[in-house]
Amino acid sequence: MARYFGRKLLIYALTFFVAVTINWLIPRFMPGDPVRAMVARAGLQTPEGVAAMREYYSSLFGFDVPVWQQYLNFWGGILRGDLGVSLLAFPEPVTSLILGAVPLTLGLLIPAILLSWWAGNKFGAYAARKKVLDNAVLPVWYVLTATPYMWLAILMAWALGKVAGLFPVGRPYSASLVPEWSWLFITDLVSHWFLPFLSLFLVAFGGWAIGMRNMVIYELEADYAHYLSSLGAPPKLVRRYAFRNALLPQITGLALQLGVIVGGAVVTEIVFDYRGLGYLVLEAIKATDFFLLQGIFLFIVIGVLLANFVIDIVYVLVDPRTRAGMGGDR
Amino acid sequence: MTAPEPVSGESGPEVAAVPGVATVRGTGVRREALYFAVRNRKLVGGLAVVVVFLLAGLVGPLLVGDPLAYVGPPAAAPSGEYPLGTTTFGQDVLAQLLHGLRATFLVGTVAALIAGVIGMLVGFTGGYRGGLVDEVLNMITNIVLVLPVLAVLMIIAAYLQVRDVLVQAVIIGLFSWPWVARAIRAQTFSLRAREFVDLARLSGMPVRRIVFREIAPNMASYLFMVFILLFGGSVLFAATLDFIGLGPTDGISLGLMLNHAKQWSAMNLGMWWWFVPPGLAITAIVGAMYVMNVGLDEVFNPKLRET
Amino acid sequence: MSLAVEDLRVYYRTLRGDVRALDGVTFSLADHEIMGLVGESGCGKTTLGKSLVRLDGRMRHVGGTVTLDGRELPIGEDARMNEFRFAEVSVVPQYAMSAMNPTRRIGRMVRELVGSRGIPFASVRSELDRRLALVGLDAEVLERYPIELSGGMKQRMVMVISTLLNPSLLVADEVTSALDVSTQRAVATALAGFRDRDLVRSMIVISHDLSLVYQIADTVTVMYAGRLAEKGPTEVIVERPRHPYTQLLISALPEVGVRYGGKRLAGIPGSPPSLRPPPPGCRFRARCPLAYGKCAEQPPFAEIEPGHAVACWRAS
Numbered sequence: 045m046a047r048y049f050g051r052k053l054l055i056y057a058l059t060f061f062v063a064v065t066i067n068w069l070i071p072r073f074m075p076g077d078p079v080r081a082m083v084a085r086a087g088l089q090t091p092e093g094v095a096a097m098r099e100y101y102s103s104l105f106g107f108d109v110p111v112w113q114q115y116l117n118f119w120g121g122i123l124r125g126d127l128g129v130s131l132l133a134f135p136e137p138v139t140s141l142i143l144g145a146v147p148l149t150l151g152l153l154i155p156a157i158l159l160s161w162w163a164g165n166k167f168g169a170y171a172a173r174k175k176v177l178d179n180a181v182l183p184v185w186y187v188l189t190a191t192p193y194m195w196l197a198i199l200m201a202w203a204l205g206k207v208a209g210l211f212p213v214g215r216p217y218s219a220s221l222v223p224e225w226s227w228l229f230i231t232d233l234v235s236h237w238f239l240p241f242l243s244l245f246l247v248a249f250g251g252w253a254i255g256m257r258n259m260v261i262y263e264l265e266a267d268y269a270h271y272l273s274s275l276g277a278p279p280k281l282v283r284r285y286a287f288r289n290a291l292l293p294q295i296t297g298l299a300l301q302l303g304v305i306v307g308g309a310v311v312t313e314i315v316f317d318y319r320g321l322g323y324l325v326l327e328a329i330k331a332t333d334f335f336l337l338q339g340i341f342l343f344i345v346i347g348v349l350l351a352n353f354v355i356d357i358v359y360v361l362v363d364p365r366t367r368a369g370m371g372g373d374r
Numbered sequence: 375m376t377a378p379e380p381v382s383g384e385s386g387p388e389v390a391a392v393p394g395v396a397t398v399r400g401t402g403v404r405r406e407a408l409y410f411a412v413r414n415r416k417l418v419g420g421l422a423v424v425v426v427f428l429l430a431g432l433v434g435p436l437l438v439g440d441p442l443a444y445v446g447p448p449a450a451a452p453s454g455e456y457p458l459g460t461t462t463f464g465q466d467v468l469a470q471l472l473h474g475l476r477a478t479f480l481v482g483t484v485a486a487l488i489a490g491v492i493g494m495l496v497g498f499t500g501g502y503r504g505g506l507v508d509e510v511l512n513m514i515t516n517i518v519l520v521l522p523v524l525a526v527l528m529i530i531a532a533y534l535q536v537r538d539v540l541v542q543a544v545i546i547g548l549f550s551w552p553w554v555a556r557a558i559r560a561q562t563f564s565l566r567a568r569e570f571v572d573l574a575r576l577s578g579m580p581v582r583r584i585v586f587r588e589i590a591p592n593m594a595s596y597l598f599m600v601f602i603l604l605f606g607g608s609v610l611f612a613a614t615l616d617f618i619g620l621g622p623t624d625g626i627s628l629g630l631m632l633n634h635a636k637q638w639s640a641m642n643l644g645m646w647w648w649f650v651p652p653g654l655a656i657t658a659i660v661g662a663m664y665v666m667n668v669g670l671d672e673v674f675n676p677k678l679r680e681t
Numbered sequence: 682m683s684l685a686v687e688d689l690r691v692y693y694r695t696l697r698g699d700v701r702a703l704d705g706v707t708f709s710l711a712d713h714e715i716m717g718l719v720g721e722s723g724c725g726k727t728t729l730g731k732s733l734v735r736l737d738g739r740m741r742h743v744g745g746t747v748t749l750d751g752r753e754l755p756i757g758e759d760a761r762m763n764e765f766r767f768a769e770v771s772v773v774p775q776y777a778m779s780a781m782n783p784t785r786r787i788g789r790m791v792r793e794l795v796g797s798r799g800i801p802f803a804s805v806r807s808e809l810d811r812r813l814a815l816v817g818l819d820a821e822v823l824e825r826y827p828i829e830l831s832g833g834m835k836q837r838m839v840m841v842i843s844t845l846l847n848p849s850l851l852v853a854d855e856v857t858s859a860l861d862v863s864t865q866r867a868v869a870t871a872l873a874g875f876r877d878r879d880l881v882r883s884m885i886v887i888s889h890d891l892s893l894v895y896q897i898a899d900t901v902t903v904m905y906a907g908r909l910a911e912k913g914p915t916e917v918i919v920e921r922p923r924h925p926y927t928q929l930l931i932s933a934l935p936e937v938g939v940r941y942g943g944k945r946l947a948g949i950p951g952s953p954p955s956l957r958p959p960p961p962g963c964r965f966r967a968r969c970p971l972a973y974g975k976c977a978e979q980p981p982f983a984e985i986e987p988g989h990a991v992a993c994w995r996a997s
Contacts, residue, residue, distance in 0.1 A: 059517045070533050190661035192613045195653025202641045271780040274735045276766030281797045285782050303522030311617050329619045344525040364826045
């Protein structure tokens with residue numbers, strides 16, 4: 045088991061290393077000149093102003109020292125938690141902007157991921173039992189999983205928000221309110237949260253349900269299922285075993301899908317003007333605020349790696365084969 | 375955006391142990407697969423939807439004008455002259471949709487081919503060679519697998535000042551291959567142990583030939599399904615990038631249409647004809663492909679056939 | 682007589698028509714009898730085994746009856762069969778290596794299985810321990826997961842589970858083919874031991890390993906292309922086979938009875954006919970060295986001496 049975790053941790057450490065290196069490499073080796081792009085955006089008229097700006101940005105990127113030192117400095121900054129200064133909200137540090145946005149994103153993501161996974165597994169297993177139901181819902185699930193997150197979000201915002209007027213659209217809470225522990229504020233927060241949550245939930249749900257259905261059908265054809273049936277075990281017991289065993293690959297699937305769901309959250313937030321990380325992404329892109337964008341990238345990578353590690357631990361807890369008498373070779 | 379993997383990793387129809395049925399190979403299998411293929415409603419239906427959109431994307435752009443030109447009255451609802459209405463700026467939504475379809479198929483195909491080839495090379499090599507080569511390749515695969523692809527694409531795309539559909543397809547392809555490599559590696563491992571591969575090895579065939587002449591054909595049906603899943607995933611990735619403002623800097627795509635619609639408040643203005651068609655087209659194409667895949671899985675894997 | 686099978690017909694449904702995997706099979710099994718069932722792969726022996734316990738999805742019971750201890754088994758009706766399974770008819774499957782749920786401790790799985798049949802686990806617990814000891818397993822294996830057991834241990838564990846309720850009939854399908862030679866013998870001995878201690882009334886041992894069958898079976902039944910070719914006492918079948926197919930099978934073996942574990946039936950030129958549908962007349966005709974005109978007519982499966990039946994015109 046120690047070997048299992050050791051290996052996983054090594055992969056995560058290497059992944060983080062690769063991510064940081066990508067982050068460092070891209071501004072330096074991409075065609076085009078990011079500094080010029082940013083200076084151009086500032087719209088300065090005088091050559092002196094442009095020159096000063098250039099110098100300022102160059103030192104921000106750390107272009108004024110040898111390449112190897114730039115790289116080490118970059119790591120130094122990251123380890124100190126210093127991701128540079130946002131140009132969009134100058135002179136706010138990137139880290140504090142991101143930390144301000146993260147809670148909203150997590151408030152959207154965590155319930156959407158966990159509930160869609162749970163519900164998808166339940167419904168998927170249920171559909172695998174009934175041919176009629178299966179034929180009816182499977183196409184719906186395929187449509188859901190093929191839907192771009194932002195499109196479902198747009199449809200919901202338009203149909204349920206604008207046309208039906210059931211939910212407010214835009215911002216995490218009404219502009220007239222200030223955050224406080226009051227009934228009014230909390231209901232307002234929840235009503236703004238619901239639609240983005242629902243659209244994230246639905247798209248992810250389709251994928252989980254399909255995955256579970258397929259896995260259960262596969263497990264029901266496994267040898268242990270046939271053996272139990274041959275000994276007259278009722279279908280209920282066989283299905284219970286099949287469901288539990290089918291959950292294991294779904295847990296692995298959860299880890300693999302994290303990045304995609306985070307992407308879904310980004311675009312969903314953009315649709316709803318929900319001021320989380322996704323909204324910051326859009327703002328950063330619009331303002332060519334590369335520091336902010338890179339900071340968000342690193343945050344997403346770290347978040348996904350942490351979540352992966354949590355999932356690894358859960359997996360070991362639920363799959364006896366990773367624990368039972370083996371050094372962790374899987 | 376979840377790519378549902380094929381139910382079975384089985385390659386080649388294993389004619390299951392039905393007594394008295396001699397194992398058929400070669401042409402028999404192919405003819406049988408064709409027999410089931412044309413009778414599979416999911417496969418035929420999905421294919422029909424995809425073909426309709428593909429034709430629209432291939433032929434349509436020839437019949438309409440410049441998708442970005444300001445041709446009509448602004449914000450007009452669908453009418454005889456503009457069947458899908460116009461944008462806030464008077465651009466023809468139908469023209470944008472048809473050009474966008476072309477971009478969608480281009481991105482999907484190119485990205486899927488790139489990711490498929492990388493995934494196959496890495497998977498076959500690791501699975502066949504084993505040992506240290508496999509260790510290293512597997513490590514790389516695992517690293518790219520946990521990297522959140524969209525975030526990486528976001529960074530790369532942001533720094534590219536000129537982006538076109540092909541560049542987008544290439545970067546998507548470069549980061550979408552790990553699950554393919556994993557799946558193919560696992561299958562190669564199991565195929566490698568089979569007799570016919572042993573036979574080839576004993577007769578002194580070089581590794582490359584064994585992989586491409588003996589192993590790959592046995593996985594052909596599986597590779598085809600992999601391609602479809604990669605296509606669907608890439609189309610969704612591209613649409614997401616376009617939507618957050620990292621789409622092609624010239625030209626139009628379905629994701630970019632959604633981006634514009636959102637940016638110019640089409641929702642608030644009730645201009646549904648602006649944002650419904652592009653999303654619907656993506657959903658229909660990707661959904662039809664996934665359904666096709668289920669059909670293919672049933673065709674190639676006799677166990678799943680409904681009797 | 683514990684088991685009587687009368688004109689049993691079980692077909693596989695395929696899109697190109699029915700495969701007549703069992704096409705009129707008649708035999709009976711006495712109390713305490715261990716019957717070896719042999720034949721080439723695809724001859725229908727596994728289908729016969731499954732038919733007595735649980736038809737798989739594509740099999741269809743077309744005709745004939747199976748009577749166990751005077752009661753007819755509803756083999757075509759999955760739900761009604763449940764009452765008989767485990768307690769009356771049981772199986773040690775081909776796939777014993779993967780027959781146990783990999784994510785349950787074995788003891789818990791047995792408890793849940795037994796409980797699901799309405800039998801309190803406590804009432805069989807002591808017997809379970811006794812049986813484990815009988816096959817040389819420590820009671821501690823119940824606390825383990827299947828993956829922690831060796832192949833031979835898994836095989837013996839499955840045998841203990843399958844026979845826990847003292848079934849009247851046990852079908853053991855290729856129980857030793859996944860094991861190495863020395864383990865094979867231990868497992869075969871354990872099987873015979875179950876019968877000797879009266880834990881299992883009678884047994885059908887399906888195998889394509891004639892030497893295993895020779896070792897433990899009282900009688901041997903030879904199948905060919907969905908029908909029985911010959912049935913008789915083991916000694917008789919091995920020493921004086923009457924059906925040409927049996928004769929070829931036996932002569933293909935170097936020396937039966939001398940420990941030739943793992944020697945497979947092979948070496949008869951030609952291959953069995955398609956069963957979709959089968960050709961008229963004797964099914965072995967095309968490969969038979971003794972075939973003559975009469976063989977265009979299907980020979981009956983008739984007794985030529987007490988306890989020895991053959992389906993061949995040349996034998997009668």
